[in-house]
Amino acid sequence: MSGSSMKHNLNKFDLNLLVAFDTLMTERGVTRAGRALGITQAAMSNTLRRLRELFDDPLFVKTGSSMEPTPRAIELSTPVALALEEVRKALNQEGFDPMMASENFRLGMIDYASAMLMPGLVRHMSQVAPRAKMQVVDVGGDEEVANLERGAVDLVFSRFQWVPPKVCINRLFSMEYVAVFCPNHPGVEGGSLSMDAFLASRHVHYYPRGMDNTVVDETLAEMGEKRNIIGKLASFGMLPAMLASSHVMAVMPEGAAKVVARPLGLRVEKLPFKTPLLRMALAWHPRTDRDPSHVWFRQQVKFVLKEACWRDESNCEDGIYH
Incomplete structure (x- = not known):
């Protein structure tokens, strides 16, 4: 169907097709998408057929155990997700009650970031x-932004050496790298x-992943x-x-070191040389920027990180709370 025909017949357009498309972008499989929507695989396959006819494009191509989006599907993904988010907001004006909330918040981060955040957040x-x-979804390198764009995660906690395009970012704090070792380590x-x-x-x-060469070794x-x-x-x-x-030693961000060292009685010492600081940030997609539940959840993450990682306000980036 051409763009002109779609515009002229919008009053007959089934908005559920866009919900199905958005779910397919997240789940990358007919069976998984059908399960998420509460419909059978056959019904989901029929919905995909209708989507393909509507946009005159395959949209999703079978690759191994998943279905990968075509360039046309990738082009559609962000405007469709944003449109659906606006509809959901319009239909849900009662406000957000944390005590009654049953949302599933999906966080993307590598495992040392999980060690810093998750014990306190849980x-x-x-x-x-x-x-x-x-x-928690394990992401690293280029996967961080890609997962946000396709809706696989709601929030990424990571280092961001540059500001990625098409995402909202909140710089949090900077950390030094430190050395961690057992109390009776030889020579120290x-x-x-x-x-x-x-x-x-x-x-x-x-x-x-995505961090093979550390700034410590480069320094x-x-x-x-x-x-x-x-x-x-x-x-x-x-x-x-x-x-x-x-009797081995490891170098890690001081926030992660504080979490792992305390229960095991490990020593944490400053490095005997200066390295660039590790700058941590939260990133999310614009489609959830004003969603009440996501705004609230981001506030909780920042609260927990503040308690766990940077009680010293001198490590706090300007404008963290807004």
Whole structure:
């Protein structure tokens, strides 16, 4: 159907098709989309057929176990999602009651960010919004913005060295990188961590997706130095027990270090050299910018992070609360 025909027949247009399209963009599968909408696979397949006829485009192409959107579907995704969000807002004018809310808030972040945020957020949400749910999606690098644009996550907590286009961003705070190790680590039994002790130590290197080369190693390279890295981990969850049970050292953001060090009695020391700060931020898509439930949830995330990671106001970026 041409754009002209669609415009002339808008009074006959089935808005449920746009809901189905938006769900397909999120779920990337007919069965999963049908389940999310509460309809059968056959009914969802018929809906996809109607969408393809409507836009004269395949829209979604089978690739392995999922369906990938065509360029036309990607072009449609943002305006459709924004339009549906405005309709939902118009139909829901009662306001947002956290104690009665049953929303499922989806957060995108790498696992060291999860370690900083989730313990406190779970405790806090159980008190202020006991019926709400949360889902953590592991994202990194270019996936952060892509997941926001296609509606796979509602909010991303990550470092943002640049301001991504087409997203709203709230810069939060800056952190130093620190060294974490067991209390009886050889060469640093007392006092501060020296450069000689740092370089002599055996290091375990955590590298989340999209962050293989850390600013720490880049800074050392500029100084003509190099860490003795004896192991590389893609998962932050393995680090704490490894640090507590062996004489190895790890470098991590101080916010994550505070979370993992306290329960295991690990030492946290400043690095014996200066590195660029790690700047953390929240990012979300414009379609949820004014949604009452999402505005409220972002406020809760910032409250928990403030308590957990930067009680010192000097680390707070200007204009965090707005």
